[in-house]
Amino acid sequence: MTLRKLFVAGALAILSTGPTWASNYLVNTDWVEKNLDNPKVRIVEVSVNPGVFERGHIPGAVNLNWHTDLVDTVNRDIASREQLQALLRKAGVSKDTTTILYGDSNNWFAAWGAWVFDVYQIDNVKLLDGGRKKWEDEKRPLATVAKTYKAGDVTLAEADKSLRAFLPDVVAAAKKEADVALIDIRGPDEYSGKLFAAPGFQELAIRAGHVPGAVNVPWGQAVAEDGTFKSREELKKLYAAKGVDGSRPIITYCRIGERSSHTWFALSKILGYDVRNYDGSWTEYGNSVGVPITNLAGTVWGNQ
Numbered sequence: 001m002t003l004r005k006l007f008v009a010g011a012l013a014i015l016s017t018g019p020t021w022a023s024n025y026l027v028n029t030d031w032v033e034k035n036l037d038n039p040k041v042r043i044v045e046v047s048v049n050p051g052v053f054e055r056g057h058i059p060g061a062v063n064l065n066w067h068t069d070l071v072d073t074v075n076r077d078i079a080s081r082e083q084l085q086a087l088l089r090k091a092g093v094s095k096d097t098t099t100i101l102y103g104d105s106n107n108w109f110a111a112w113g114a115w116v117f118d119v120y121q122i123d124n125v126k127l128l129d130g131g132r133k134k135w136e137d138e139k140r141p142l143a144t145v146a147k148t149y150k151a152g153d154v155t156l157a158e159a160d161k162s163l164r165a166f167l168p169d170v171v172a173a174a175k176k177e178a179d180v181a182l183i184d185i186r187g188p189d190e191y192s193g194k195l196f197a198a199p200g201f202q203e204l205a206i207r208a209g210h211v212p213g214a215v216n217v218p219w220g221q222a223v224a225e226d227g228t229f230k231s232r233e234e235l236k237k238l239y240a241a242k243g244v245d246g247s248r249p250i251i252t253y254c255r256i257g258e259r260s261s262h263t264w265f266a267l268s269k270i271l272g273y274d275v276r277n278y279d280g281s282w283t284e285y286g287n288s289v290g291v292p293i294t295n296l297a298g299t300v301w302g303n304q
Contacts, residue, residue: 025114025269026129026229027100029138036060036141042097042149046070046113047104047132048258056142058102058135062091063146066109066258070116078116078159078279085156088122092149095123102128102135106220106227111261114269115277119164121157127265130228137226165251165278170285173251174212174292181243181250182214185263186282190255191216193297203256205286209295211253215242219259222266235266246273253278253285 035041036059043061045053053063064070069087070079079087093099099122103110110127117125128135136142172178189195193209210216221238224230230238236245244250250273252260257279268275278285285291 023126025126025265027126028129028228029135029140032058032100032102032128032135033140040096040098041100042091042093042152043100043102043128044091044113045103045132046101046110048109049104052104052132053146054144056144057146059141059143060147061102061143062149064091064113066112070109070113076280076284078119081120081156081159084116084120085154088154088156089152090149092152093154094152095154097152097154098124098126100126100128102131104132105258106133106223106262107131108219108258108262111265112258115163115261115264118268119159119161121160122154127269130226133227163276165253165276167280167284167288167291169276170211170251170253170278170280171291176213179248181248182211183239183242183244183250183252183260183263183267184210184214184216185219185252185254185260186210186216187218188216189297190282191296193295193299196299197255201255203283205283207286207293207295208297208299209286209293210282211285212292212294214253214294215244217242217244217263219254219262222263229266229270232270235271239267239271244273246271248274250275251278252276253281255282257281 043058044064045057045061046064046066047053048066101110101113110131114125114127173180173182184191187198191210196204196208222230222235250267252263254260257277260277264275264277267273
């Protein structure tokens with residue numbers, strides 16, 4: 001285990017009960033509002049729905065588009081080091097900046113951003129607990145004009161591939177050739193194979209079901225009614241009930257890797273477990289030739 005991983009494992013999120021808490025990896029809405037004018041803080045929105053940022057965003061926030069800024073638009077991959085570094089420098093992020101990520105869709109894509117930032121070993125990155133919805137529900141201020149900043153000097157490291165799971169890693173786990181806990185965070189009907197994808201999602205796989213040996217812990221079980229993460233004790237109990245207690249490495253997956261980033265955050269940052277996110281997820285695995293699947297519903301090909 002690298003020194004960096006030892007630090008991450010030891011730096012667990014400790015949330016105070018006060019109104020303006022900030023932890024190693026999470027901040028709440030009070031903290032963000034009190035730090036809107038802090039020059040050492042940069043707020044970054046990562047939403048997936050078109051026009052959300054333009055209609056109103058946290059004052060001072062900059063916008064990163066998941067579809068074009070955090071992924072490679074040609075290869076199915078995360079954004080390159082050079083691409084992301086240029087975007088963050090343009091956003092005014094420097095080596096001593098604390099970066100706060102938030103977004104729509106329950107912070108799924110903001111959590112993806114946190115994962116990609118971690119892959120490139122960017123320090124001082126936190127997630128706004130509850131995301132955009134909680135900020136709006138509390139009727140906190142919104143701005144419609146994007147702010148520009150003096151260029152920052154952040155320098156990204158080379159990608160830490162140990163935070164990513166790839167298809168061969170998942171196949172090895174499915175065949176019990178690797179001692180890894182697999183967590184499928186999709187809904188029960190996706191997990192069983194009854195649905196090829198949740199309603200409204202277009203990314204599909206030819207086959208339905210789940211990776212053999214994976215347990216099903218839908219991402220939503222990790223959050224409270226207001227979208228904030230449950231307590232560390234509640235999360236630990238939730239995953240332990242499915243046999244995941246941090247005693248062995250974990251791989252999370254969903255459909256395209258965004259929901260599983262949310263669970264990666266809970267397991268990695270709040271619980272301190274050794275976790276890799278499989279961003280290929282079911283749309284890669286379910287479309288791959290010759291890999292084993294478990295299909296409880298019996299739908300195997302073409303939704304038949």
